Amino acid sequence: MAVAARSIHGTRRLKLQVFRTVVFVAAAVFFLVPIGAMVEFSTRGNSGQRTLEYWKEILAYPDMVQAIVASLELAAITSVVMLVLLVPTMVWVRLKLPRLSRIVEFVCLLPLTIPAIVLVVGLFPMYIWLGTNVSDSILTLALAYVVLVLPYCYRALDAGLGGIDVKTLSEAARSLGANWLDVMWRIIVPNISNAILNATLLSVALVLGEYTIANNLLYNNLQVELVHLGRANAGVSIAVAVASLLFAFVLLVVLAFIGARPRRMHRDPVAMLASPAVSSQK
Amino acid sequence: MTDRSGVEVRLENLVRRYGTVTALDGLSLTLAPGELVALLGPSGCGKTTALRLLAGLEEADGGRIVIAGNDVTGLPANRRNIGMVFQAYSLFPHMVAWENVAFGLQMRHVSAVERKKRALDMLDLVGLARFANRYASQMSGGQQQRVALARALAIQPQVLLLDEPLSALDAKVRSRLRDEIRRVQLEVGITTLFVTHDQEEALAIADRVGVMQSGKLEQLGPPTLVYSRPATPFVADFVGLTNRMQGTVRGGSVEVRGTSIPLVQPDVSDGPAIALIRPEAVSIDGNGGTDEGPLVGTVIAVAFLGAVSRVTVDLGDTTVLAQLPTSSASQHPAGTRVRLALRTDPVLIQREEPAPTAS
Ligand SMILES: Nc1ncnc2c1ncn2[C@@H]1O[C@H](COP(=O)(O)OP(=O)(O)OP(=O)(O)O)[C@@H](O)[C@H]1O
Ligand SMILES: [Mg+2]
Numbered sequence: 001m002a003v004a005a006r007s008i009h010g011t012r013r014l015k016l017q018v019f020r021t022v023v024f025v026a027a028a029v030f031f032l033v034p035i036g037a038m039v040e041f042s043t044r045g046n047s048g049q050r051t052l053e054y055w056k057e058i059l060a061y062p063d064m065v066q067a068i069v070a071s072l073e074l075a076a077i078t079s080v081v082m083l084v085l086l087v088p089t090m091v092w093v094r095l096k097l098p099r100l101s102r103i104v105e106f107v108c109l110l111p112l113t114i115p116a117i118v119l120v121v122g123l124f125p126m127y128i129w130l131g132t133n134v135s136d137s138i139l140t141l142a143l144a145y146v147v148l149v150l151p152y153c154y155r156a157l158d159a160g161l162g163g164i165d166v167k168t169l170s171e172a173a174r175s176l177g178a179n180w181l182d183v184m185w186r187i188i189v190p191n192i193s194n195a196i197l198n199a200t201l202l203s204v205a206l207v208l209g210e211y212t213i214a215n216n217l218l219y220n221n222l223q224v225e226l227v228h229l230g231r232a233n234a235g236v237s238i239a240v241a242v243a244s245l246l247f248a249f250v251l252l253v254v255l256a257f258i259g260a261r262p263r264r265m266h267r268d269p270v271a272m273l274a275s276p277a278v279s280s281q282k
Numbered sequence: 283m284t285d286r287s288g289v290e291v292r293l294e295n296l297v298r299r300y301g302t303v304t305a306l307d308g309l310s311l312t313l314a315p316g317e318l319v320a321l322l323g324p325s326g327c328g329k330t331t332a333l334r335l336l337a338g339l340e341e342a343d344g345g346r347i348v349i350a351g352n353d354v355t356g357l358p359a360n361r362r363n364i365g366m367v368f369q370a371y372s373l374f375p376h377m378v379a380w381e382n383v384a385f386g387l388q389m390r391h392v393s394a395v396e397r398k399k400r401a402l403d404m405l406d407l408v409g410l411a412r413f414a415n416r417y418a419s420q421m422s423g424g425q426q427q428r429v430a431l432a433r434a435l436a437i438q439p440q441v442l443l444l445d446e447p448l449s450a451l452d453a454k455v456r457s458r459l460r461d462e463i464r465r466v467q468l469e470v471g472i473t474t475l476f477v478t479h480d481q482e483e484a485l486a487i488a489d490r491v492g493v494m495q496s497g498k499l500e501q502l503g504p505p506t507l508v509y510s511r512p513a514t515p516f517v518a519d520f521v522g523l524t525n526r527m528q529g530t531v532r533g534g535s536v537e538v539r540g541t542s543i544p545l546v547q548p549d550v551s552d553g554p555a556i557a558l559i560r561p562e563a564v565s566i567d568g569n570g571g572t573d574e575g576p577l578v579g580t581v582i583a584v585a586f587l588g589a590v591s592r593v594t595v596d597l598g599d600t601t602v603l604a605q606l607p608t609s610s611a612s613q614h615p616a617g618t619r620v621r622l623a624l625r626t627d628p629v630l631i632q633r634e635e636p637a638p639t640a641s
Contacts, residue, residue, distance in 0.1 A: 165370055171339050172372040172430075174359040176386035176437060186385075190376040 035245060042239035054235035055243075064240060067225035070138045074221065075207040077142040079200045082153050085146065087196070090157055091188055094166045108154035111147050116212040119144070127217050138219045148213065149206050153199035160195020164188075197255055208248055288316035288473035289350035289440050291336070297344035298331050298497075305331040307497035308345070313441075318467055318474040319502075320484035323494035324520065329477040330369075332494075333443050336475065338362045349440055360389075365434030365472075369446040371426050373418035379429045380405060380414040386437035404432040407466060424455040431463065435470060442467065442474040448483065460487055481521050485509060493517045511546060515632040518558040523592075525559040525602050529631070536631055539576035539597075541624045545631060555631040561592060563625040564604035566611075570619030577622040581614050595622060 045051035058064060086108075093104050111119070123144050130140050169191070170183045178186065189196065211223035220228075222244060230237035291313040298306040305328045313319050321329045334340040336347060338359035347355045354362055373382050380401040387397035405411050408428040418426050427447050434442060444463065448456045464487040467474050478484050484491045485505040492502040493516075501513035512518035529538035534548035536557045543557065570578040579597035591611035593604045604622060614620050 164375065165372070168368050168370045168372045169374060171337075171359070172366070172368060172433075173374070173385070174339065175337055175362075175364060175366040176433065177360050177363075177389035178385075179360055182389060187374055191374070 035242065038238050038242045042235055042242055044235075054233075054239040057233070057236045058240055058243070061229060061236065063220065064225050064229060067220050067222050068240075068244075070220070071208055071222035073139060074142050074145060075204045077139060078145040078149060078207050079203045081142060081146050082149055082203055083196060083199065086150070086153055086157055086199075087189070088184060090154070090161060091166060091170075091184065094161060095170060105154070105158075109151045112151040116148070117216070119147070120213055120216040123213070123217065138221065141214060141217065141219055141221065144213050144217070145203075145207050145210065148210065149203035152202040152206065156199040156202060157192065157195050160192035160198075164191045197258075201252055201255060204251060205248060208244060288471055290315050291441055291473050291475070292348040293332065293336065293345070294348065295345040296332065296335055296342050296347070298328075298335060298340065299343050304497055306335065309494075309497060309499055311492060311499055311502065313473050313475060316471045316473055317489045318464065318476060318487060319490050319492055320476045320478055320488035321492045321494055322478060322481055322484040322521070325479060327494045328497040329479070329494055330445055331497075333366075333445050333475060333477050336441070337364050337366050337443055363437065363439050364441045364443060365437060365439035366443040367427065367430045367434050367445065367447040369449055371418065371423065371430075371450070373426050373429055373433075375418055378415045378417055379410065379421070382418075382429055383433045383436045386433065390437065401432075401436060404436045405429070407435070407469070408432045408462070424451050424459055427451070427459065428462070431466065435466070435472070439472065442472045444474065444476045446478055449478075449480075456483070457486075463487065485521070493520060511628075512558075512630055515558060515630055518630050523561050523603060525561065525564065526632070527557050527559055527600065527602065529555055529557045531555050531631060536629065538624060541577070541626070543624060543626050544628045546628045547630075550631070555633055558630045558632060559624060561603040561605035563627055563629075564602055565606060565623050565625065566593070566604060566614055567621040567623040570621045573621065575621065577624070578619065579622065581616050581618050581620055583616055584611055584614070595620060597622075
């Protein structure tokens with residue numbers, strides 16, 4: 001009896017293992033082949049030999065370097081503004097105005113349903129005004145980008161807040177003498193750090209890959225510059241594209257590490273051993 | 283450890299409305315220094331609301347809250363110095379037990395060394411010193427609530443509030459933890475308001491029990507008094523089991539099935555009424571045999587509760603619960619005829635629906 005049950009269990013586990021491997025390999029092929037092709041193309045010399053010529057040439061295009069810096073700055077500003085706007089608002093709505101949660105959700109998801117090109121039409125007059133009255137810096141694009149990333153970040157943060165009892169935790173903290181800033185900073189944020197990380201990653205990725213709005217509002221960000229350069233020098237433009245992918249990848253890994261570290265360091269290994277059921281929770 | 287005498291807490295005429303619902307309808311309640319008062323009442327009667335108002339988590343629409351002589355009605359929760367244990371598990375998931383307990387001290391800018399020491403002391407007080415480095419997810423529900431109690435007490439609050447802290451726990455843990463809470467409360471000497479809808483819990487640990495209905499206090503008194511001398515029919519009904527028996531009021535006492543029982547409030551007019559009689563005031567006088575009589579009937583069920591048993595007797599037109607020692611109840615198994623006797627302790631009466639068919 002027990003042996004038969006175990007072997008059935010074993011077969012099932014094996015099948016699952018095979019299935020997992022197949023899916024993993026398929027996904028890896030799907031993602032890696034294009035990137036491999038790009039790497040191959042950007043390192044192909046005129047007579048077929050390997051060369052890093054195109055990669056070295058990136059620095060020979062000052063506009064490109066400028067665009068990279070601008071896009072990185074935009075990514076950082078957008079993420080920060082998004083978090084500062086969204087996290088307190090969402091917490092507040094959960095605590096004090098639960099009736100508004102539907103409306104807030106609707107508003108936050110709205111940009112998803114509006115094509116970027118339509119957004120541009122709406123944003124254009126505003127940016128003309130901004131350009132003449134406030135600043136014509138490319139960094140003003142962050143305003144548009146905050147709107148752009150709103151739906152994705154809302155979803156990510158909503159999932160995080162849904163995973164904790166925001167009301168009880170913040171009321172407990174309040175009764176222990178915490179002001180709202182303490183509640184936010186010491187109680188809510190540490191408990192949704194994963195969601196915050198996800199939201200940040202999403203907005204960084206979106207901003208680094210954004211083309212339509214920047215191009216139509218006549219700003220040269222990374223993607224716009226890539227397209228320009230692609231016309232002049234395809235090799236360099238592909239090299240930059242690969243570089244930006246690699247950069248995004250490294251950024252994700254680094255951020256994921258930052259997010260994961262503090263909790264692990266706190267864990268008490270003895271207690272973990274004593275209750276193994278819990279260790280699989282997170 | 284922290285020898286402090288408690289402070290007086292006064293709720294005066296508190297009103298709280300949610301839209302059209304009046305959750306608190308002029309609640310007044312005074313807690314003596316160091317006293318543990320249990321608020322008891324059916325679901326939705328406003329117990330939690332009263333607690334949240336006192337904690338400052340909710341604003342009053344009317345009335346005053348006075349703690350140790352200071353009016354705190356308008357003070358936000360974080361400036362009230364009140365410890366609270368919630369019904370839902372409320373430990374901060376990203377902190378281990380001692381960090382949870384130390385959080386309130388951190389908010390009060392106690393030095394890191396000092397607050398760790400005091401947190402460990404508090405954990406010791408609730409018997410969880412060994413669990414100082416555990417996360418909430420690594421503790422049982424009862425342990426989490428004990429840490430929550432330690433956390434609430436660590437800030438040396440003036441008042442301790444407990445909102446059904448045991449309701450998520452199983453029966454055995456409940457009664458142990460409830461005694462534990464009482465022990466700690468007496469040790470610290472803190473004025474405490476304990477909300478529950480479990481009457482046994484309330485009667486077991488409180489100095490005084492307050493029974494609430496529809497946002498008002500129906501009765502406030504020592505457990506024995508609330509049980510034996512309920513002020514209103516609602517209290518009689520809600521606290522403990524009650525037989526409702528038809529009777530007739532005549533000259534300050536009520537006659538129920540041939541037995542005259544004095545009234546708690548004798549100044550009522552004569553006429554038909556329902557007498558509220560506790561099961562333990564009903565005893566079995568002997569075998570009924572083939573007798574007829576107003577108090578002779580057939581045992582239809584015997585519920586064994588340990589040392590006592592509860593016997594249900596069918597008297598023809600009504601059934602009556604009697605509670606007696608198991609040894610005597612076992613002489614009257616279901617199906618036997620018995621003669622009941624009513625003890626002549628003062629009873630409450632109810633005047634609703636004077637049934638026309640009453641004999
Ligand atoms: N935030 C709220 N919004 C609207 N109505 C509320 C709110 N909180 C409480 N109420 C209403 O106020 C009344 C009292 O609620 P309260 O939570 O104080 O009851 P309770 O005595 O604690 O009940 P329970 O034993 O079920 O916890 C109820 O009718 C409830 O529906
Ligand atoms: Mg309640």
